[in-house]
Amino acid sequence: MIPPFALARPASVSEAIATFADAGQDAAWYAGGTELLQVMKMGLARFGTLIDLKGLPELRGIAVDASGALVIGGAVTHREIERSSIVGRELPGLVGLEAHVANVRVRNQGTIGGNLCFAEPHSDPATFLLACDAHVELWGAGGARELPIDGFFLEPFVTARTPDEILLAIVIPKAAAGEGRAYEKAKFRERPAVSVAVRLRVAGDAIVEAVVAVGSMTDIPVRVPEAGTALAGAPADPSALGAPLAAGAEAMAELDAVGDLDGSADFKRHLAGVLLRSATRAALSEAIARA
Amino acid sequence: MRRVTTRATPPSPIGESVPRRDGIAKVTGAARFTSDLSVPGMAWAKILRSPYPHARISSIDTAAALALPGVIAAVSAADLADVELYYGHALADHPLIAHGVVRYGGEPVVGIVAEDPATAEEALALVSVEYDPLPVVTTVEAALAPGAPILHEREAEQRPQRGFEEAIERDHPNVCSSSTQRWGDIDAAFAGADLVVEGDFRYPISYAYAMEPYTAIAHWSDGGLTVWSSCQHPFMVRDDLARCFHLPLSAVRVIVPYVGGGYGSKSYTKIEPLTAALALRADRPVKLALSIEESILTTRGDGAVVHIASAFDGDGRLRGRRAEILLNTGAYAENSPLVGRKAANRICGPYRIPAVDVTCRAIYTNTSPASSFRGFGAPQGIFAGESQMDEAAERLGIDPLEIRRRNVVRPGEALWSKARGMDADLDADLLLAADALAWDTPARPGRGRAICISASDAGSEPVTTSLLRVHADGSVTVTVGSTEIGQGSSTVLAQIAAAEMDLPLDRVHLLQSDTTAASYDRSTGASRTTTLVGLAIQAAARDARSQLLEWARDALAGGGTVEPAKGGVLVAGVHHDWGAIVRAWFAGAGGEVVGRGYLRRAGSMTAMPPFWEIGCVGAEVSVDEETGQIRVERLVTVGDVGCAINPQLVESQDVGAAIMGLGIALSEELVYTPEGSLLNGNLVEYRVPRASDIPPFTAILAERGDGVGVYGAKGGGEGALNPVAAAVANAVRRATGIRLHEAPFTPERVWRALRERDPGREGDG
Amino acid sequence: MRETVELSLVVNGRAHPIRVEPRETLADVLRERLGLTGLKISCDVQVCGACTVLVDGLAISACTYLAADAEGHEVTTVEGLARAGQLSPLQQSFIDAAAFQCGFCTPGMRMAATALLAENPAPTRAQVVAGIEGNICRCTGYVPIIDAILEAAGAVDAAGVSEGAR
Known part of the structure; x- marks a missing residue:
């Protein structure tokens, strides 16, 4: 059962901000509610006022x-x-x-x-x-x-x-010419066990820039700069990425992974390396198409 | 659907997939479940549960809760001196509310009754309970260690329970029950073996997830107690309620509306005594509707640790099997003594084994109480035993199908002394599964296939009655105690009554699951309903017909000759239907004949079990070696059911059971920390199969008329679950070379086994 | 006295003036106040789909949706799908395929299927699987449900049950 609260429905952002100021510490923004109502129902959070943003x-x-x-x-x-x-x-x-x-x-x-x-x-x-x-x-x-x-x-x-x-x-930001962005996850139950996102840019026949992020593995989603570095400069050829991907995976393996019901820290680091491969290939293929 | 039939053609509507009787109610949302019911004047209960897995309760203070407007009662064990607190059909060790000690996290400590659920919930926070924590054990190994904390200081009353007659041998105070299965000279069998395979297997603590949580309404009136409950065994619940509240059986009425899933988890007594106690103290009708989180804490399936060794001759024939099964039964016995008994029997497999030495002990731990769950002791042991059949085949160089064919008992052959002879053709079942998997052609690269088979001593006890009333218009009301839990009994039993009375199906109606209005049935489980209740209905129909013949002779033929005819009799060439006979005998427009059907351990039901339930499953799998994920490419079930009264419903049972087995094979496990915290007691973290998890499926029904039931029928509904974990594990072995010893086969477990197979493979990344 | 709000809740085409606390979920209001007990509460965490209803034709979990948020929208429950005693094609195909056993998931499953077919009247088998992926059935193994939805869509699947989900 959700604890009692008052529901405010401001018509504009400025009205919403004024409402929040009036309600003080006890207010929370409310939109879809799929997370907020759930934690309130579980007794993990309690607010005197929910300010509905859906109508703004x-x-x-x-x-x-x-x-x-x-x-x-x-x-x-x-x-x-x-x-x-x-x-x-x-x-x-x-x-x-x-x-x-x-x-x-x-x-x-x-x-x-x-x-x-x-x-x-x-x-x-x-x-x-x-x-x-x-x-x-x-x-x-x-x-x-x-x-x-x-x-x-x-x-x-x-x-x-x-x-x-x-x-x-x-x-x-708009994708630059030659830029590809991809996301891959391993999911065994409701939420991902590990996910990896890759944005990379190709120029000529090389990857000139790469950004790698990993989620569901460390306590917050993070970028893995070393993995990006490993990919930058690699040939823009999916079949020639073995060494850069291995180096990227090694960078993943250095992360402070948190084990949970989906797997131990070790297993998550391993999965991150696997997903890095598939996400990189997907991003590369989009990049080449946009080059 | 494939049907392979060698039986005689039964009368209509037997063998026909007539639409479900409950169909319109269920597709329109009109079907009422206990959770949808209310009673005038009804109050609502909520339960304060122990945050500790093991603790002494030093004080309970409910004054502040009682002071909250809208709160009617706050009840703890101290308020129930006039009630027998301890229930349990095998061992009365379970207090309906914590009595001085809590033995698992989530055990009910205080019940609050209020005018509405919100107020009751609010009041929970106002109760203060002080606990003195005690040491905790959550695994069977820890519970059996020297110096382990003891869960039950008090000797519980062992109640006479058919199916569990043995005296409990306790070599440790945390042993809840023990069962053995022994025959032959086991030492000689192993000493002379060409091959012995030995290993340890672990089967998870699982959760049935009946989608309707446990819900009950209790109403005291007219010196008696009426309870509506989402339960499978209303008569067993009645018996426990009568005992707890010192009432005659006739003063307790248990009514079961539609039930939102059972799978064993709603067998026997659960929240009904607590609900009745709260209603007694509140002096109001009370509804207790648990959440799913609370239902998970109420009952779950037995986890198992199995040590097993099988001895073989060089040609693959089994010489002997030794096994020690430890069931993690949780804080209370519930149904685990019977589950343990069955586990000890079922681990022997459907095989001719000259010598067997099996011990199964159910062990108390500080986890939620385990009870029945579809398969009932079978899947725990079959995972181990069927894994060993493949292991032996591999080491002896014999085809895994062939090694099973060499060992399965033949029709009529008894698995153990005095048991009912095998009422199935196991060899033929194996061949059907093999054919569906194209066993003779090699699997594609990266894929593996397996076929596993099991036999369960099913049917529980033959204690069943039925009344069949033929009304003055010739229509029929059948009363049975069996519960419609979704398996389709309301349809199948009506088909049997219609066939036995030569009536169209729409002339037959059923009254089920009401301990006062319907007739007695022991239980709805163990796949027994079609077979045992079907026989009781047949007996009732025969009784009704014999009376009707008598009446026709008396009232229509002047004591002369009557000839039985379809749906009635012929007297001097004129057809009189059942209604006409009733009207003539009563010489008016009304009246009815009452046919009685009783089924007990006599005649065809002398040998136990009432029937053997066969599980025969084929699986083909592939494995993503990078993520460790198993992909089941095909599942095959062979439902050896003698005669499918309603083939569509039988098939649905087999598919549903196999998918439930697949969930446990791949993902389902309740995870406890050593400190007694349940890490995934909710549906976000406890993953049951989804639509996308369902592989291509071949369901085969084998109908050979070899069952003891009507038209040669015998039970189904559990069998297809039992071999699934083993079939998946064996298929994974064939696909990858790894041998899985612990279910569920999570991606990480598979990945670790793959790493062990290839030491040094990949620098891990 | 807790704050309440006055709503005009339009359910199955009928307006219900009703006063609710903001915290009351649509599931509780429909079941306990309007007597529409077709939708069920099971997991209570938006996973199982037993409480699926449609809001402006979109499937939502009524267990975690504020009744107050339904103001100004059209709510459809399973009770709203029956037409004057006539079974809808989905209802008929659920019965024909025996696409349920205990029936507890069925109202939610039917609502999910209704939303799916409204959006995609001729789905492939894979699209049906994706469409009901968020609705749990613990009895049937899903196979007859998928068949029933395809059947209702007119895509009679000759291979029937043996096709499984994939």
């Missing part, structure tokens, strides 16, 4: 901005992303990812902003967006600010967002 026009919609970046409103649901032709064109990897988040009901209800702000260490989008160099737009009592998503996640269930701030939107 500022948090809705998927668009491409003047720079060509993909902008996804914080209250856009997983399902809306999965079915968005804009996302399908700009960032197909995200469509594929979203189609396999939890189940269709959670995707119909849960929002991308809620997912990122809840900061569950097994979040699918968090890991992918980390590799994609996304940033989040926040708006709170102190005004608006942008934060790179690399650094947004501080520890499990904790982000750099202050409690009064609303996640307005996620902004994902």
